[in-house]
Amino acid sequence: MDLARTEVKRRSTARGSAARLGLMAVPVAFFAVFFAYPVAAIVARGLKADGVWRFGRIADVLAQSDIRHVLWFTTWQALASTALTLLIALPGAYVFARFDFPGKQFLRAVVTVPFVLPTVVVGTAFLALVGRGGLLDELWGLRLDTTVWAILLAHVFFNYAVVVRTVGGLWSQLDPRQEEAARMLGASRLTAWRTVTLPALGPAVAAAALMVFLFTFTSFGVVQILGGPTFSTLEVEIYRQTSQVFDLSTAAVLTMIQFVAVAAVLAVHAWTVRRRETALRLVDAARTARRPRGAGQWALLAGVLVTVAGLVLLPLAVLVQRSLGASGFGYYRALTRADGGTFLVPPIEAIGNSLQYALAATAIAVVIGALAATALTRRDAGRFVRGFDALLMLPLGVSAVTVGFGFLIALDEPPLDLRSTWILVPLAQALVGVPFVVRTMLPVLRAVDARLREAASVLGASPWRVWREVDLPMVRRALLVAAGFAFAVSLGEFGATVFIARPDSPTLPVAVARLLGRPGDMNYGQAMALSTILMLVCAVALVVLERLRTDRSGEF
């Protein structure tokens, strides 16, 4: 019996690694063709002259004082944004994790909306809030649009949900009885928290901080709109060097610097994620949250709600208010007309384009992401495979401008002559969707008891059958959530799309950016109206996801 079982196991291991390679092949091919190759092509264009690599350019570029200034600003604003986001969002994470209050699910969805909104829209909302003639200007004569504060606040607005979801998600599953036990043994409230809860949360806080750092380090639209000509991040500088100065070699060097920085951040992130997955006593989230008790807790809840209202809801509300304007729904009606001159088609068609692109992108991201996640969960996954986990995240941190230009010059020849086809846009969007699919599915897949799979194998089921009968029913919901997130992220993708979207079929974010670039009241109003529509679509998608997500606790 034992012998037979070992034999089955050995055979299934051999079969397993073949299957794993098979599963990995598609995502690897996808990333090689649609990420590594275009990025390498544009970097090579900048760094190779007459067939010779000119790595000496790296030292030249780094020797320039304005480039060093950009590096310095990029780093410190990312550190400051991360610190500020943690400071403001950690109380929120606690409140969302531990307290029960009416509208909590809805609010958790709403604070996630900024994260999936395109940066042009966020930048514009903040400009309407803190810029000249903005709300703060009208009320108190306060303007922040030429200061770094506008950038930092917009970054908090963007990333609030990252902390609330990453830290709060774990926090809600920590057993509060452990802390209570420590207090019973005589520890003060603070000591109990410091010695019990904090160490358990540490890796999650670190992971959230690293993600926020990654997103703010590579910030593009926010800095470009709110920073004016004086503030510039690496990503903005890559855009300027590529798109305006046309110094491709400087852009290539900067792309490589950003690449190295992002890879380092991701490596540390992967390490903290693995630490987080070490055994913690987790309980059902529904059991840990309760109504606030005492003045202190009510004050904390109120404080968090006020912060959310001021920091997240207010900019969104300003957007809606600007979209209504003096003429009621006039801006919305104008969206249906083609005679505005900005586009060849009525701006409203951008909604249809965006939905089509996002659906295609979601389909691609789900197939690629699910295959990758399945390969990554196999318990025999080695170091190489784990490294692949971090690699899948790279598109989130590599300049979208680089990817966009890379697509333009790399994918223009048979058999990959995709440049004049519409599939180019969904492919670029899927690149940023895949990491979210993998991240959503991985924890769920890993939580599936391996013994179930083994039992099925022993009973003679093929790997495909094991996946279909054991994994799929358990991950179906996670798959839906992942698809929803990929969809929302694809809808909002701007950086790469703006370079490859065809002028006669713009996506929503591209249409917004183009309307904003045109003078005149009507164009501005239409941009606000389109932004509002985009925001509503994202919000609806996220509220639906929130419903799916909370039901999960009952299933597992």
Add this chain to the structure above:
Amino acid sequence: MSITKKVSVLALGLGMVGTLAACGSSDGGQGSGDSRTVTLVSHDSWAASKDVIAAFEKSSGYKVRVLEDGDAGQAVNKAILTKDDPQGDVFFGVDNTLLSRALDNGIFQPYEAKGSDLILPEYRAGQDEHRVTPVDTGDVCVNYDKAYFSERGLTPPDSLDDLVEPRYKDLLVTENAASSSPGLGFLLGTAAKYGDGGRGWQDYWKKLKANGVKVVDSWEQAYNEEFSGSSGGKKAKGDRPLVVSYASSPPAEVIYADPQPATAPTGVAQGTCFRQIEYAGLLDNAANPEGGKALLDFLIGKEFQDDMPLNMFVYPVREGARIPEAFRKFGPQAEDPQTMDPAKIADNRDQWVKSWTSLVLK
């Protein structure tokens, strides 16, 4: 067993991408090889009357497709990056400040458009080999808010020298020379006037900076947000009465106003102007070179040249082309604008922009 599964999973994944790509190309492949369509690549300031385009389509038999590709600089850069397999047949919208970049990278093929001999001689400089054809021209000039100066009994500035005078302190807004075409034009104007070196343009800009010049990224922002004289700027409560814009901006303030005022609310400081010329050319490796040639002929033909000023707010380059009344009244071309040889611009532009950036922005 597992092998077949592996293969089928692979086939599923790749098949999907393949299918999507296939249905993409079936409805997205226009512009390549379709000889009835001619594609014009331009920046997003392109505009033309529908009936003028329709007349061309009827007489030539070609259908015109327009790709507006970002701002002027971005459009040129994209055209360079895709020169082996261009996105269209004709590129319109490279001006004298960027012309060398386009020519050095060889994005155009020579073609002498029919009617080139009717282009006014002053716009024909540097046209060896006919790789590009001048299409329109305009002057980058400082505009002033008439009301601001008359209310204060102040004389508006008239020359570059005036702008560094203490009485005009904190009044001027201009564009980033690295990212905006009028911003670059203004920088080149100062370089043409004061030269490079000694007490050259750098010295002038130091004074301008000390006198409180404000720099923003784009023309839209400078003109429609910061400038107190434009209709957009008034709405946005702009507080700078001097802006770097175009000689044709004052007539635009009249034509686009409802009701139209008897005179323009803004004026042009005649001694601050720099002349820009915009060119079009037949793209190398164009899929439809014959259509492209016809389109180039059309761009300097009388009908288009007459139609253009009120669409793009520029001046025609063709002899005897109609200049709108409002242009003559409110936005005459500068008598003696600063100009610069494209070769000199080519040699210095990038270095100047670099030193300008560290001098003015940092």
